[in-house]
Amino acid sequence: MNFKGFKSGTDIRGYGAEQFSDEPLYLSDEFVMAVAESFANWLGARTGKYTNEITVSIGRDSRVSGPRIMAAAITALTAKGVKVYSCGLASTPAMFMSTLDLKCDGAIQITASHHPWERNGLKFFTPEGGLEGENIAELLSMAEKIYGKSYRAEPSLCVENDYMKTYCSHLQEMIKKGVNAENYNKPLEGFKIIVDAGNGVGGFYATDVLAPLGADIEGSQFLDPDGMFPNHIPNPENAEAMDSVSKATVESHADLGIIFDTDVDRAGCVENNGEEINRNRLVALASYIALEGHDGGVIVTDSVTSDGLKEYIETIGGEHYRFKRGYRNVINKQIELNKAGKFCPLAMETSGHAAFKENYYLDDGAYLMTKIVILLARDKSGEAIKSILAPLKQPVEAKELRFSIKCDDFRAYGEKIIEELEKYYSGKDGWTIADDNREGMRISADKDNGNGWLLLRLSVHDPVMPFNMESNEKGGVKKIAVSFYEFIKQFDKLDISPIEGFLSE
The missing domain is CATH 3.40.120.10 (Alpha-D-Glucose-1,6-Bisphosphate, subunit A, domain 3)
Known part of the structure; x- marks a missing residue:
């Protein structure tokens, strides 16, 4: 079994539904029990406690495989003497909060986010926040060494809790x-x-x-x-x-x-x-909320936000720090900036992950919506949100394409393409390389070349290069794509059929 294959960023992911038990990345009871015991042992090493002194809360989303996986995890935890709060159906942010309210050493949430019904996974928390990627790799390495053990549950250690x-x-x-x-x-x-x-x-x-x-x-x-x-x-x-x-x-x-x-x-x-109110509009609204009374605050976002959002954040008194894709990336940068003395009240991905400093740097959709509901209810006219978002300039056109890399060392190949892209557009009339490139290469086009921007980057995990374009005029994205195609067509290990298809439309 390839234990490393279960790592998905800061989560463990695989197939949960029993119909997929033949899949290499099936989350079997044996696998889940080994991971759960490893988490208990990891917490013990971290806290200096014996496992029979540790408390862990556990919850799940609505996936059909959730009850089975949850039962397997509870079996292994209680067999190690861990006290378990079984929280049943729960949100991921709530399971983090349970570590604070229930005084738990750790928490597990069984979820695969927005992925299809047959998938599932496990997320892990301590009172300091979610585990990082290196912690997940460590858990999997520990689990591989004990995989196949038998466990005898201790039901008296599991307490139902409607957290x-x-x-x-x-x-x-x-x-x-x-x-x-x-x-x-x-x-x-x-x-x-x-x-x-x-x-x-x-x-x-x-x-x-x-x-x-x-x-x-x-x-x-x-x-x-x-x-x-x-x-x-x-x-x-x-x-x-x-x-x-x-x-x-x-x-x-x-x-x-x-x-x-x-x-x-x-x-x-x-x-x-x-x-x-999604993507750039949602980031703008969250930024407005986070910057109320905090002029000069820094808003960290991922790399694919629009030029209009940057202008909007600066207009309302903030500073935009465009960073990398990946919700943990933007949150960790937010934490880093705050530790360095730069006030950063919000980190947000265009996917909808939003972490407020005031809320333990936790990406919590319900917390974000609660802030918006408060904004709505304060203004009896019902027009507050419209007026807040009115100054945000939206692109006329936007397009995302994804190019697959067809070689084993995909990361080196992708990095080479990005390096050559910078050389290609450097000094090219009508094109300006962004001065805040922290992921991939973002380049602006003037009115004669598409009146917008392009961004080519490497996927966080996969052998894929996402390519984003935005334009402030109709037909501008096609102009940008034509120019970019002249550059990208030279790379024979990159599947550029998506842009060829787009240009032929």
């Missing part, structure tokens, strides 16, 4: 204090807010946060957990999912529509007219 009730109470109190309405306990009276949970675990936000505070949630959809995800992929980046929540918002005459991914660490939302 989501506590987590929801925190969000309710946050809204009450933030709105400070005349009817303090019903600050959302008169507002209609719908939620699309995509049959993940996010339905709690409608029924256990918004409704008790007086919000009308009629028109909410797909709140019931269903691990087969029968309606749409629970993913705010998915076009079908966003179209679904947009239609539901308009049809129900809601003031705001909210959509979560499966485990609620990401979110998106929709204005009352159905217009999406």
Whole structure:
């Protein structure tokens, strides 16, 4: 078994559904038990405690394989003498928060985020935050050495805990204090807010946060957990999912529509007219919230944000720090900048991961939406969000293509292409290389060459080179693509059929 193959960034990922038990990356009971014991041993080494002095909380999303994987993990943990709080269906951010509220040494969340129903995975937390990639590699190495052991569960060490009730109470109190309405306990009276949970675990936000505070949630959809995800992929980046929540918002005459991914660490939302608040618009809105009263604060984002967003952040008194893709990358940079004395209240990926400094640097979709709900409820006109986002300049056209690298040493090959790209456009009339390239190569085009920008980078994990283009005029993206094609066609180990197809349209 290739244990290293289960590593996916800062998570462990594989196939969870038993129909896929023949897959090399199947999360078998034996594998999960070995990983769970390794986490207990890792926590013991980290804290200086014996495993029978350790407490771990564990939760899961709605995937069909969740109960089996959770039971296997609990078996191994209790067999080692670990006290376990079994939290059942829970969001990923809630499982981190449980380490603080329940005084746990660690937490496990069983989830594969927005991936298909047959996949699953494990995320790990300590009270200091999520484990890093090197920690996951260490866990897998430890697990490989003990794989195949038999375990005898100790049921008395497993305690059921409805932690989501506590987590929801925190969000309710946050809204009450933030709105400070005349009817303090019903600050959302008169507002209609719908939620699309995509049959993940996010339905709690409608029924256990918004409704008790007086919000009308009629028109909410797909709140019931269903691990087969029968309606749409629970993913705010998915076009079908966003179209679904947009239609539901308009049809129900809601003031705001909210959509979560499966485990609620990401979110998106929709204005009352159905217009999406996603990607650059969502980063802009979150930046406005984070910079209130904090002029000069730094907002860290990933590399694919628009020029308009940078201008917007600077207009509202902030500084934009464009960094790398990968939510852990932007969060770790945020932490680094704060430690260096540079106030950085927000790190955010265009995918919807948003981490506020004030919230333990935790990427929490429900927390972000709570901040937006407070903004909405403070302004009785219902126009606050529209006016806040009005100055944000949106590109007229945008396109993303992905080129596969067809060689074993794909990283070296991709880095060579990026190096040659810089040489190709350096000094080329009408093109300007960005002065803040921290991932790949971003190059701006003047009005004669497409009036926009291009970005070529290496995928965080895969042998793929994502290629983004934006333009401020109709037809500009094609102009940019034509120029780029003249450069990229020389690389025979790169599958450039996506750009050839685009140019032939």
